[in-house]
Amino acid sequence: HSLSKSFALGRRRVWGEKRFLTAVDDVSLSLGAGDSLALVGESGCGKSTLGRLLMGFDAPDRGRVMFEGQDLARLRAGEKRRLRARVQMVFQDSGSSFNPRRSIGATLAEPYRIHGRAWSRAAIEALLEQVGLSASLYERHPVALSGGQRQRLNIARALALSPRLVVADEPVSALDVSVQAQIVNLLRRLQSELGLASVFISHDLAVVRQIADRMAVMYLGSLVEEGETLATLARPLHPYTRALVEAVPRPGRALVAPLEGDVPDAVSPPGGCRFHTRCPVARPLCAQERPKLETMGQERKVACHFPLV
Numbered sequence: 001h002s003l004s005k006s007f008a009l010g011r012r013r014v015w016g017e018k019r020f021l022t023a024v025d026d027v028s029l030s031l032g033a034g035d036s037l038a039l040v041g042e043s044g045c046g047k048s049t050l051g052r053l054l055m056g057f058d059a060p061d062r063g064r065v066m067f068e069g070q071d072l073a074r075l076r077a078g079e080k081r082r083l084r085a086r087v088q089m090v091f092q093d094s095g096s097s098f099n100p101r102r103s104i105g106a107t108l109a110e111p112y113r114i115h116g117r118a119w120s121r122a123a124i125e126a127l128l129e130q131v132g133l134s135a136s137l138y139e140r141h142p143v144a145l146s147g148g149q150r151q152r153l154n155i156a157r158a159l160a161l162s163p164r165l166v167v168a169d170e171p172v173s174a175l176d177v178s179v180q181a182q183i184v185n186l187l188r189r190l191q192s193e194l195g196l197a198s199v200f201i202s203h204d205l206a207v208v209r210q211i212a213d214r215m216a217v218m219y220l221g222s223l224v225e226e227g228e229t230l231a232t233l234a235r236p237l238h239p240y241t242r243a244l245v246e247a248v249p250r251p252g253r254a255l256v257a258p259l260e261g262d263v264p265d266a267v268s269p270p271g272g273c274r275f276h277t278r279c280p281v282a283r284p285l286c287a288q289e290r291p292k293l294e295t296m297g298q299e300r301k302v303a304c305h306f307p308l309v
């Protein structure tokens with residue numbers, strides 16, 4: 001279903017009209033049990049906004065977010081709370097996501113308490129072990145943990161209520177590269193062991209390659225390309241995706257010049273194709289007509305008048 005989310009920008013008015021920022025514009029995605037999808041794009045492209053819509057934290061102005069056949073915006077409070085248990089979010093570890101006075105055991109007991117579920121010390125110790133932490137950490141406090149261990153604890157907390165969908169917003173970007181790989185492997189293992197559907201919000205294509213079967217690329221709030229991750233990275237159809245892929249430094253390959261031009265103002269994005277001001281292969285039509293997301297070949301989708309082939 002296509003989604004759109006606009007934000008009123010305070011009291012700024014232009015010609016007496018309120019200016020709206022459309023952070024997520026006509027995005028349409030579907031996800032089944034066990035599917036993993038990465039949302040990719042530069043900062044400010046609307047990835048996190050889309051993540052919040054998928055979580056039901058924000059309601060779209062247009063379009064619907066359906067989860068297990070239900071429209072998130074139409075759920076009553078009680079249903080919404082039950083849904084919150086089935087959809088969980090993991091954030092970039094900021095070092096302050098835990099109450100320092102609460103033990104690790106009590107931290108993991110919290111979701112059960114909030115949702116009125118029964119829990120036991122044994123269940124929480126099993127949860128610790130599931131994410132590769134020692135059960136002996138139960139009585140310790142989060143301050144005793146390293147960055148990677150804290151992110152494992154974040155993940156354990158998200159898994160406590162056996163969710164069906166996990167949305168992870170830049171889950172490893174605050175970590176050292178060696179630790180990143182461990183957390184990526186953990187998330188991969190949990191996906192397959194638990195049959196979790198997962199959405200990874202990331203700007204890092206090296207992480208995306210390892211973590212998600214499918215990827216969706218966003219530019220200024222629009223979905224520009226979607227497809228199987230390895231096929232998309234190997235042969236991007238959209239010029240913006242190609243620019244992202246070519247911007248990744250790789251040994252033995254000459255560095256490609258980054259995209260020219262600044263990212264346009266998201267408040268008043270360019271007409272026609274939103275990428276036309278930076279696109280190296282733009283033609284006159286691109287400034288006039290906005291390309292629709294269309295299916296191309298094997299389960300690939302691209303929004304471009306002149307896709308790369």
Ligand code: SF4
Nearest residue numbers: 273276279286304305
């Ligand atoms: Fe470039 Fe035109 Fe395709 Fe937009 S529609 S990405 S400007 S070629």
Ligand code: MG
Nearest residue numbers: 043044047048
């Ligand atoms: Mg973000």
